[in-house]
Amino acid sequence: MFERGTPGADRIDALRGWVGDGGGLLMVGGYLSFTGFEGKAAYRNTALHEVLPVELLPEDDRVELPAGGRASAVGTGHPALGGVTGEWPPLLGYNRVRPRPGAEVLATLGGDPLVAVAGYGAGRSAVFTSDCSPHWAPAAFCEQWDGYARVFGGLVEWLSQ
Template structure:
């Protein structure tokens, strides 16, 4: 079950599973404000970074896990390129990080050497050898907006428990709110959480469960149910697809929910339980 750390007090003695997590995506660079004083005078007065997934990072860390987060601009250069490098982690999270971020490299920077490796294949083999893989939905996850997520027919899709829509926009926008229905209430990922009280989601990706995958939960737009949480075992590892988001706008109300952190921590513990780092 991973590295165990014991905490003792007068009132309790419990074991905490420490997972090392690599998280790519869910961030942006904000430019501005921009001032146009004349046709010849345009100035930009600021630049900042915003991590949409910071509440997820905080939740995982508060449970004792170690999280390394990379924005997409960092990931294209620095995301590990081999199974050996990935194996220092127990779980990989990919969320709103389009496929090209991981499949390409900074070829536009003079002197950048060819990597001679394929990160998409490395992620697949990391999972096959016992690692955990989690893809969280969004406009550039799975197939994504106008197909720009781009994970259809890739090695990463091979490791996931779902297929992506081929070249299609897979988003379902539900401004009226979409509800969650738990199919497997005793599964460790969702157990002990009052899902009947869960906030509504404002959208999700259409994903197609593979043969042998387990649909833990569905999401409904009021007319039809779609897969929300899908898991399976891939080789020695475990993979999970979460069709909605962990951050706004789809998870505008889910992110501040009091059980938000519990859900993601339970998911990470389940995903990383067979990792090569802690089970050599």
């Protein structure tokens, strides 16, 4: 709506249709993802919300973990985790969400979904509710841990069917 103040295509609705027709979507967390900082991301109020394997909260959903929190993989046999098992390095925060009925929660952080997957129409969707870069994901997670590439590789391969 900010492009020259003229009506245009609803890109989020187009994305929903693309996933429903067989595409794959991965939503990654951050300050302006999911519901986000002061609720400003507000994806809960868009067509994208129905595609996700999780329900978004109506309020600021950020959970800061300055001392770090360790994820627990609960779906270690699922191909979307890329074969990663065992302990994950600490993360410094995430966006709190709730799993939808029928979604598979593959990893949790603070008792909330960190990685969740589901089908949508002929397609698939997944979430990684923490950051994928050095903000909530410190160097020990995104640069030094060999599981980082394996998890994101597994997610991309699973999403692409």
